[in-house]
Amino acid sequence: MGLTKLFWQRFATAQQRNIKYLRLLFNEHFVLFLLIAFGGLVLGYRSLLMVPASSDFWQNPWWKFAILAWLVIGLQLGHLVTYFRPADRLFLLGQDHFLMSRYLKQALGISAGFASVWQLIFFASVWPILTAVGFHQIVSLLLVLLFTVMYKIFLLVIERYQLLTTAKQVANDIILKILIPIIILASLFWLPSLVGLGIVLVVVFLVVIVARQLNAQAGQVSAALAWPLAIQQAQSHEQAVLHFYALFAEVPQQAKSIKRRAYLDSVIVWLTPKGAGIQRLYLTQLIRNNEILPLILRLWLVAIIILINVHSAPSWLIAAIAAMTVYLVNFQIYPLFLQTRQVLWTQLVPIGLVDQKKLFNRLLLGFSLLSIVMILAATVTTWSALLAGLAGAILMTIFCYYFYIPRLLKKGQ
Numbered sequence: 391m392g393l394t395k396l397f398w399q400r401f402a403t404a405q406q407r408n409i410k411y412l413r414l415l416f417n418e419h420f421v422l423f424l425l426i427a428f429g430g431l432v433l434g435y436r437s438l439l440m441v442p443a444s445s446d447f448w449q450n451p452w453w454k455f456a457i458l459a460w461l462v463i464g465l466q467l468g469h470l471v472t473y474f475r476p477a478d479r480l481f482l483l484g485q486d487h488f489l490m491s492r493y494l495k496q497a498l499g500i501s502a503g504f505a506s507v508w509q510l511i512f513f514a515s516v517w518p519i520l521t522a523v524g525f526h527q528i529v530s531l532l533l534v535l536l537f538t539v540m541y542k543i544f545l546l547v548i549e550r551y552q553l554l555t556t557a558k559q560v561a562n563d564i565i566l567k568i569l570i571p572i573i574i575l576a577s578l579f580w581l582p583s584l585v586g587l588g589i590v591l592v593v594v595f596l597v598v599i600v601a602r603q604l605n606a607q608a609g610q611v612s613a614a615l616a617w618p619l620a621i622q623q624a625q626s627h628e629q630a631v632l633h634f635y636a637l638f639a640e641v642p643q644q645a646k647s648i649k650r651r652a653y654l655d656s657v658i659v660w661l662t663p664k665g666a667g668i669q670r671l672y673l674t675q676l677i678r679n680n681e682i683l684p685l686i687l688r689l690w691l692v693a694i695i696i697l698i699n700v701h702s703a704p705s706w707l708i709a710a711i712a713a714m715t716v717y718l719v720n721f722q723i724y725p726l727f728l729q730t731r732q733v734l735w736t737q738l739v740p741i742g743l744v745d746q747k748k749l750f751n752r753l754l755l756g757f758s759l760l761s762i763v764m765i766l767a768a769t770v771t772t773w774s775a776l777l778a779g780l781a782g783a784i785l786m787t788i789f790c791y792y793f794y795i796p797r798l799l800k801k802g803q
Contacts, residue, residue, distance in 0.1 A: 393493040400473035401500065411635040434703060439518050448522045454579045457516050462571050464512030465542055468505030470549040472497045474624035479617040486615045490608045498550055502543045509538045533590050534578060541571060544597045551604040553623065555614045633681065651677060669749045675726055682722055689718055690764045697768035701775040708775050709782030712765045716786040719761050720754050724798055747799045754795055758787040
C-alpha cells in the first residue's frame with residue numbers, strides 16, 4: 391500500500407470515529423441547549439454592536455487587548471495530525487524519506503486546512519469589534535487575517551520539522567506561540583498603519599523563507615524520523631480529541647494515568663471519616679487521576695469565566711449554564727465507579743454493592759456542592775444572576791443525586 395493511500399485511509403477512519411462521537415454529542419437535548427445558548431450569545435453580541443462606533447465605549451484600550459488575546463488563543467488551536475501508530479515504528483522502518491515527502495506532506499496539508507478554518511472562525515467572530523475600535527480599512531483587516539493564517543501554517547511546519555532526528559529547537563514554545571504573535575499583532579493595533587503594514591510584510595516574508603528551509607531539510611534523502619517523538623505526538627493528539635468527546639460520552643480508548651498529589655493527602659484524610667475505606671478509595675482515585683481531576687478544574691474555570699461575562703444575560707440562560715456545569719462534573723466522575731469495580735480485589739471488600747453505590751453517590755453530591763459554590767462566586771455581583779444560577783445548579787444536583795446517577799449505576803453494574 392502506498393504511503394499517501396495509507397494516510398488517507400487513516401484519515402477516513404479518524405473521521406468515521408469523529409462522526410460516531412459527534413452523533414452522541416449532538417443529540418436532541420444538547421442541540422436544543424446549544425440553540426438556546428447560541429441565541430443568547432447572538433442577542434448579547436448584537437446588543438453590543440448596537441453601541442455607536444463613535445461612542446467612548448469603543449475607545450477603551452482594553453478592547454484591543456481582548457481582541458489580541460482572542461487571536462493568540464486561536465493560534466493555539468490546530469496541531470499536526472499524523473495518525474501514526476506504535477506498530478509503524480516496525481512496519482514503516484526504512485521508509486523515512488518517503489514518509490517525509492509523501493505521508494507527512496499530506497498530513498501537513500490537512501492540518502493546515504483545519505488550522506486555517508480555526509483562524510477564520512476566530513477572526514470572523516471579532517471582525518465587527520475590530521471595525522468598531524478603528525480598523526475601518528479593509529487592508530488592515532486582511533493583514534490581521536493574513537498574519538494569523540500564515541503564522542499558524544508556519545507553526546505547523548516547525549511541528550513537522552521537529553519530528554526529525556536531526557531537528558534543532560527553533561525557539562522556545564512560549565516565544566514562538568505567544569510572544570511573537572503578541573508583538574506583531576500589537577504593532578498592527580497600536581502603531582501607525584504604514585509601520586504595521588511594513589512589519590507584517592517583513593514577518594510574513596521571513597516566515598516563508600524559514601518555512602522553505604525547514605521543508606527542504608525535511609525533504610532530504612537522509613532525513614530520518616524520530617519515531618518515539620512522532621508516535622508520542624500522534625497519541626497525545628488522539629487522546630486530546632478523545633478527552634473532548636469524553637465530556638459527553640463514554641470513550642473506551644482513553645488511556646488512564648495517575649499522579650500522586652502529596653499535598654492533597656491531608657485533604658483526603660480530612661474529608662473521609664475513619665473506617666470509610668471504600669469512600670477514601672474513591673476520593674483517592676479521583677484526586678490522583680490525571681484526566682478526570684484536571685478536566686473538572688477546567689470545567690469549573692470555564693463555567694466561572696462564562697458566568698462572569700453573561701451576568702446580565704436572561705435568567706434562563708444563566709440557570710442553563712449552571713445546570714450544565716453540575717451535569718458535566720457528575721458525568722465526568724461517574725466512570726470512576728466502573729473503573730473501581732473492574733479491579734478484582736475491590737469486589738472482596740466487605741461492603742455490599744448497594745452501600746458502595748450510596749458512598750459513591752455521596753462523593754458526587756460533594757462535588758456538586760463544590761460546583762454550586764463556584765457558581766455562587768461567579769454570579770455574586772448580580773442578585774438575579776445569583777438566584778438563577780443557584781436554582782439551576784440545585785435542580786440539576788437533585789436530578790443527578792436522586793435520578794440520573796442511581797440509574798447509571800444500576801445500568802453499569
